[in-house]
Amino acid sequence: MEDNGKLPPPMRRSGHAPLSARGEPYVWLLGGALAAGVVMIVSFLALVTYNGVKAFWPRPVYTITMMDDSVTAGELVRSETFMPVASQGKPPAGPSIRSLYRLGNYDLTNEDFRWVSDMDIKTIAAPEDILLVERLEWGPFIGKLVSVDNGDSRLAPDPLTHDKLAHLVTQAQQRRHKIRKLQKVQVGYVNRQLEEARLSLRKVALDHGKDSQEYLAAAKETSITTDRLEGEYAKLAEEANRLDLLDAAQTITFASVSGMEKTIRQSEVVRLYKPNALGFFGKVGVYISRWWEFLVAEPREANTEGGVMPAIFGTFVMTVMMALLVAPFGVVAALYLREYARQSWLVSLVRVSVNNMAGVPSIVYGIFGLGFFAYGMGGWIDQWLYAERLPSPTFGSGGVLWASLTLALLTAPVVIVATEEALSAVPQSAREGSLACGASKWQTIRYIVLPRALPGIMTGLILAMARGAGEVAPLMLVGVVKLAPELPVDMIFPYIHLERSFMCLGFHIYDVGFQSRNAEAGKPMVFMTTLLLMSVVAALNAGAIIVRNRLKKRYVAGHF
Amino acid sequence: MNDNALNHLHVEPTIHHEMKGDEGSLVTMKGFSLWYGASQALFDVEMELEKGLVTALIGPSGCGKSTLLRSYNRMNDLIDGLRVEGSIIFDGQEIFHPDVDVIGLRKRMGMVFQKPNPFPMSIAENVAYPLKVDGVRDRKLIADTVERALKSSALWDEVKDRLNQSALGLSGGQQQRLCIARAIAADPDVLLMDEPCSALDPVATAKIEELIDELSGRYTIVIVTHNMQQAARVSHNTAFMYLGRLVEYGETSAMFTVPRADRTKEYVTGRFG
Numbered sequence: 058m059e060d061n062g063k064l065p066p067p068m069r070r071s072g073h074a075p076l077s078a079r080g081e082p083y084v085w086l087l088g089g090a091l092a093a094g095v096v097m098i099v100s101f102l103a104l105v106t107y108n109g110v111k112a113f114w115p116r117p118v119y120t121i122t123m124m125d126d127s128v129t130a131g132e133l134v135r136s137e138t139f140m141p142v143a144s145q146g147k148p149p150a151g152p153s154i155r156s157l158y159r160l161g162n163y164d165l166t167n168e169d170f171r172w173v174s175d176m177d178i179k180t181i182a183a184p185e186d187i188l189l190v191e192r193l194e195w196g197p198f199i200g201k202l203v204s205v206d207n208g209d210s211r212l213a214p215d216p217l218t219h220d221k222l223a224h225l226v227t228q229a230q231q232r233r234h235k236i237r238k239l240q241k242v243q244v245g246y247v248n249r250q251l252e253e254a255r256l257s258l259r260k261v262a263l264d265h266g267k268d269s270q271e272y273l274a275a276a277k278e279t280s281i282t283t284d285r286l287e288g289e290y291a292k293l294a295e296e297a298n299r300l301d302l303l304d305a306a307q308t309i310t311f312a313s314v315s316g317m318e319k320t321i322r323q324s325e326v327v328r329l330y331k332p333n334a335l336g337f338f339g340k341v342g343v344y345i346s347r348w349w350e351f352l353v354a355e356p357r358e359a360n361t362e363g364g365v366m367p368a369i370f371g372t373f374v375m376t377v378m379m380a381l382l383v384a385p386f387g388v389v390a391a392l393y394l395r396e397y398a399r400q401s402w403l404v405s406l407v408r409v410s411v412n413n414m415a416g417v418p419s420i421v422y423g424i425f426g427l428g429f430f431a432y433g434m435g436g437w438i439d440q441w442l443y444a445e446r447l448p449s450p451t452f453g454s455g456g457v458l459w460a461s462l463t464l465a466l467l468t469a470p471v472v473i474v475a476t477e478e479a480l481s482a483v484p485q486s487a488r489e490g491s492l493a494c495g496a497s498k499w500q501t502i503r504y505i506v507l508p509r510a511l512p513g514i515m516t517g518l519i520l521a522m523a524r525g526a527g528e529v530a531p532l533m534l535v536g537v538v539k540l541a542p543e544l545p546v547d548m549i550f551p552y553i554h555l556e557r558s559f560m561c562l563g564f565h566i567y568d569v570g571f572q573s574r575n576a577e578a579g580k581p582m583v584f585m586t587t588l589l590l591m592s593v594v595a596a597l598n599a600g601a602i603i604v605r606n607r608l609k610k611r612y613v614a615g616h617f
Numbered sequence: 618m619n620d621n622a623l624n625h626l627h628v629e630p631t632i633h634h635e636m637k638g639d640e641g642s643l644v645t646m647k648g649f650s651l652w653y654g655a656s657q658a659l660f661d662v663e664m665e666l667e668k669g670l671v672t673a674l675i676g677p678s679g680c681g682k683s684t685l686l687r688s689y690n691r692m693n694d695l696i697d698g699l700r701v702e703g704s705i706i707f708d709g710q711e712i713f714h715p716d717v718d719v720i721g722l723r724k725r726m727g728m729v730f731q732k733p734n735p736f737p738m739s740i741a742e743n744v745a746y747p748l749k750v751d752g753v754r755d756r757k758l759i760a761d762t763v764e765r766a767l768k769s770s771a772l773w774d775e776v777k778d779r780l781n782q783s784a785l786g787l788s789g790g791q792q793q794r795l796c797i798a799r800a801i802a803a804d805p806d807v808l809l810m811d812e813p814c815s816a817l818d819p820v821a822t823a824k825i826e827e828l829i830d831e832l833s834g835r836y837t838i839v840i841v842t843h844n845m846q847q848a849a850r851v852s853h854n855t856a857f858m859y860l861g862r863l864v865e866y867g868e869t870s871a872m873f874t875v876p877r878a879d880r881t882k883e884y885v886t887g888r889f890g
């Protein structure tokens with residue numbers, strides 16, 4: 058080679074690898090897909106947040122004179138551009154604007170919302186003195202104050218300042234609460250005692266037969282109690298009646314812009330304000346008061362107005378009970394699988410099955426819960442403990458206990474898998490250190506393994522809670538209702554009523570958004586409830602992260 | 618059994634030197650063999666641990682030192698598919714007898730691991746762990762035990778002001794001494810140490826060697842080490858293992874000055890391993 062002085066040229070490798078050898082295109086593709094997904098999720102969250110946050114902000118009210126000289130007034134909901142259909146004779150017009158107004162006064166006009174196109178408007182104004190009245194029934198009323206009747210005196214609108222009116226309304230609301238309390242709590246209490254007396258008599262009849270001595274004695278006693286209670290009942294009912302008559306005499310009369318009058322009780326007014334006269338702080342006041350009502354009051358008008366307190370409370374009780382049920386079960390199952398069971402094919406099979414359980418459609422759990430828990434176990438409990446109430450079921454239909462159990466079953470895989478992972482992440486050296494000190498297997502698990510696995514277990518549990526709180530489909534079968542008359546926890550013995558049906562946020566969204574008479578009227582409620590549910594779930598997830606980091610710092614820090 | 622017998626045909630039996638002590642043996646291993654599943658890790662080991670003395674286990678990596686050490690306190694029980702033959706007699710008791718209480722056995726044999734493994738608790742709780750396991754509630758007794766154990770492991774002066782702080786905040790060497798304190802807190806008879814200094818710097822190593830020196834006499838100590846100088850410094854007796862067999866065993870000075878087996882000679886002079 059050297060003697061002919063011709064060295065072969067050094068092999069050159071191209072600086073550019075062929076496309077197939079480079080990872081960048083795939084990185085870009087995957088990154089782009091991820092970015093698209095994230096953008097979609099974030100914009101959805103932003104949409105819900107935006108709509109939820111602005112839903113309670115007072116909007117301006119306009120009076121509109123149409124081309125045909127009819128007058129209406131309404132709250133501006135939103136506007137959009139559209140293409141008017143060309144009518145015969147006229148040339149096709151260009152794009153135009155139309156707006157959706159909430160007219161209110163549903164009881165007078167049978168029309169709640171109306172699209173008004175700009176072309177049909179003759180004049181439009183925003184008068185300062187127009188009133189928006191939120192009522193217990195029939196949605197809002199938009200119009201002017203005509204008079205106030207206090208039973209004995211009649212007041213014209215002129216001397217009435219807004220403050221005085223607000224004061225009257227507050228008083229009327231207190232009256233309403235008082236009557237309601239009388240009816241619901243006190244009369245309800247007497248009713249319940251009457252029912253209990255009847256049931257205990259029935260129980261004696263079932264236990265001993267109708268001709269027995271015991272039955273006769275009990276019947277006598279029951280009739281005495283019943284008489285006493287009925288007396289009490291009559292007295293309370295009379296009192297309630299009297300208050301109601303007084304309340305009915307105190308009325309307030311409004312007129313719509315087209316001159317139709319409407320008289321309602323003062324106590325039926327929930328909130329009243331002059332939307333066009335409100336300054337910024339006035340608007341903030343209305344906004345806060347609506348939020349407050351949303352969080353602490355009961356729903357009205359088929360759930361489309363009022364608050365969601367029972368749904369919040371129901372979701373809370375259900376989720377907490379679910380956590381209390383699933384935590385011990387899931388942790389014990391995972392402990393057995395990971396620490397005690399001999400690792401055989403059977404254990405692998407169980408593990409695979411548990412993992413797959415997470416993929417079973419949740420409605421299937423609902424059906425199982427209804428069939429097994431409610432009808433099966435509940436029916437058995439009814440026959441055993443509540444025979445006197447049959448055929449109306451006590452535990453034998455959906456209730457908060459069965460709902461929690463169903464959800465516990467549904468979320469058990471999450472907890473089991475998370476716990477197993479946490480357990481297997483505990484280093485062998487820690488276990489050996491404990492065993493070498495003479496600790497038993499259980500002591501090692503109790504003192505060393507479980508504390509170290511706790512962050513992982515807690516994370517799994519909180520994720521399970523977040524999942525359970527947002528669940529709807531199975532709950533519809535095992536105890537969630539549109540409107541629950543009573544909360545699952547109250548001040549009446551035994552305080553926690555496991556058999557009661559309840560409301561929850563997820564179902565509330567579905568119900569208000571898709572099952573109500575007037576979808577447009579329910580819209581703010583849907584956004585608000587969605588926002589609330591998302592916040593609850595986000596708070597739970599944030600809690601999971603904080604708990605995990607805290608515990609991690611405590612148990613896994615250190616250096617070598 | 619047949620395999621085993623055949624194996625013996627090819628191996629020299631263990632060369633036993635004169636032993637150092639005169640107190641007699643505390644633990645006696647007889648014809649001890651061990652299998653991990655199908656593969657045999659220990660072959661017919663005959664070895665005595667002399668009471669109150671330090672025994673060093675040396676040999677190339679993978680020769681079965683840890684396996685042998687973990688057989689004494691039956692730590693190998695945790696491994697699936699493990700099988701043993703032969704016997705280990707501790708204080709007159711066969712430790713593989715079905716009636717033997719393994720937990721009780723481990724309480725009498727403290728163990729220190731190659732990598733310090735303090736528990737994620739406070740320093741005091743770490744040392745008191747064996748007492749906690751025993752159900753001891755007496756605070757005074759616990760405090761005294763913690764102090765005594767920490768003093769014995771030469772850690773007391775460094776940690777006495779922060780007994781309630783996390784043990785994970787200690788340095789590696791301190792952690793290892795903490796583990797020694799934990800191992801001697803329950804006052805065992807035997808202390809098993811598997812390469813206790815392999816993760817430590819020379820200063821910490823020197824401290825632990827000093828400590829072993831002080832502890833000998835009170836405890837019967839077995840120490841696995843790869844460091845010949847260390848074995849020579851701290852031990853009274855030395856066992857050389859090779860490929861699962863105990864090749865030569867006896868007084869440390871004899872093992873290092875006049876090794877009889879070629880393998881031993883090569884290993885202690887650093888020509889292989």
Ligand SMILES: Nc1ncnc2c1ncn2[C@@H]1O[C@H](COP(=O)(O)OP(=O)(O)OP(=O)(O)O)[C@@H](O)[C@H]1O
Pocket residue numbers: 653658677678679680681682683684685696
């Ligand atoms: N759990 C186990 N399962 C199967 N084989 C094992 C197991 N533990 C150890 N062995 C095998 O047993 C033999 C002895 O291992 P051992 O850990 O006792 O060696 P060693 O002398 O301690 O080595 P080193 O000095 O590297 O720590 C090795 O061949 C190893 O592969």
Ligand SMILES: [Mg+2]
Pocket residue numbers: 682683684811
């Ligand atoms: Mg080893």
